[in-house]
Amino acid sequence: MKSEPSPSSSRSGRPEQAQGREIVGSASAAVRGGGLPGRRGGERRSVSSGFVDARSLSPDQSVSGRIGADGGTGVFVRPKVIDFQARVREKKRVGLRAVIVRVSLVALAVILVSSLVWLLFLSPVLRLDPAQISVRGGNAWVSDEKVLSIARKEQGKSLLLVSTSRIESAVGGLAGVTRAEVRKSFPHGLEVTFKAEEPTAILKDSKKKLTAVDGDARVLNVVDGPVEGIPVIDVDQVDSGLSGKAVRQALKILRSMPEDMRRSVTKVAADTQDSVRTDLEGGKQVIIWGDGSQLQLKQAVVDKIIHDPKVIGDKHQVDVSAPTRPIIK
Incomplete structure (x- = not known):
């Protein structure tokens, strides 16, 4: 009595298990052989799923190239390998650069402030010139020269350091002077106006x-x-x-x-x-x-x-x- 062929047998007469082993074997051979024909750059994909073999990708490939390089959906594959020692050195360089920038800014601010102080208070730019001190209001009893001698004590100073109230107090203290007013005339002058009365x-x-x-x-x-x-x-x-x-x-x-x-x-x-x-x-x-x-x-x-x-x-x-x-x- 003849036995019936097994339902699991294929039309070629071979069992499905053997046929499956042949398909997997051919896929593996295709992977080892450099991939299927028609794929770019030796990219290897599984016959059944289209999976990209990460071992065949260049580490410098862009993200867009790693995901669906052939138009498929693809997956995000292995990123570029990071050298942690290089990263530490880079962070040190960034920190050192930040310190240098801060120190440079502070030094620049100190230089600017020092230059401004010298310009306004020590340089000849605003220095009081005795030849540009004017005095008005004198009479036979209180001479302009006496008042001028008081104002000239401030010569050589920056006008910003000249105290008008101090000069007014000194001039007002003269016998016969009832009122004194001092005004700065930038950049080098001084105007002194006073009222002198006759003797009582x-x-x-x-x-x-x-x-x-x-x-x-x-x-x-x-x-x-x-x-x-x-x-x-x-x-x-x-x-x-x-x-x-x-x-x-x-x-x-x-x-x-x-x-x-x-x-x-x-x-x-x-x-x-x-x-x-x-x-x-x-x-x-x-x-x-x-x-x-x-x-x-x-x-x-x-x-x-x-x-x-x-x-x-x-x-x-x-x-x-x-x-x-x-x-x-």
């Missing part, structure tokens, strides 16, 4: 020496003779007179007078601080002020009395020691 009085000592003083009892200078419009105060000595309260009260009263009245004063007597007296127009009118208190009220009372003929009449002496109760003689 002239002190005449026992030796007939005449010394001009201001309202703050500061000496201006020595004069050769009486000056028209400036009252004279008799004292034993200039120094002792200026330190005494009687002369200081007299100067305070004279300074508070209107200029036209002060110019009409021909004589001042100050035996004590409470008995200051002024003679107007050679003694035609005599004002007894007492001390230097309530000067505004005293000035108003005196002005009303001496300028009203109905009040002064034929009298020539007005006592305003007590301004609310003036005495007319």
Whole structure:
């Protein structure tokens, strides 16, 4: 009795197992032989799945070349091998470069700041030139040259270091100066403007020496003779007179007078601080002020009395020691 052929047999009469071994063997042979015909660069793929053999790829191939080089889907294959020692050296180079850049920036900033400081404060670019210092406001009692000598003490400095307030304070401290203003004129100049007043009085000592003083009892200078419009105060000595309260009260009263009245004063007597007296127009009118208190009220009372003929009449002496109760003689 003949046996039936096995259902697993192929039409060629060979078993499927043997036939499968032949297919796999031929695929392996194809891989070992360099791949199937028609593939680029020796690329090897499995017959059944199209898998790319990573051993056949160049490590320098781009990502796009590694994924679906033949138009298929492909897979991401072995990346380029990294040399970790080279990577460490590269990181060191990057760190060193960053340090060098930072140090360079700091050094550049220091150089720029130092150059700017030298340019503004030490170089001749903004240095005060004494020939470009202008002074205005002097008179016979306070000369421009005296003020100029104060401003010239700042010569050679940068205008940025010149203190205008210091110069104004020094000029304002001069006897006879009531106001001082200093302005910088870049790049090398300075403008000084001040107001000088005439002496408040002239002190005449026992030796007939005449010394001009201001309202703050500061000496201006020595004069050769009486000056028209400036009252004279008799004292034993200039120094002792200026330190005494009687002369200081007299100067305070004279300074508070209107200029036209002060110019009409021909004589001042100050035996004590409470008995200051002024003679107007050679003694035609005599004002007894007492001390230097309530000067505004005293000035108003005196002005009303001496300028009203109905009040002064034929009298020539007005006592305003007590301004609310003036005495007319």
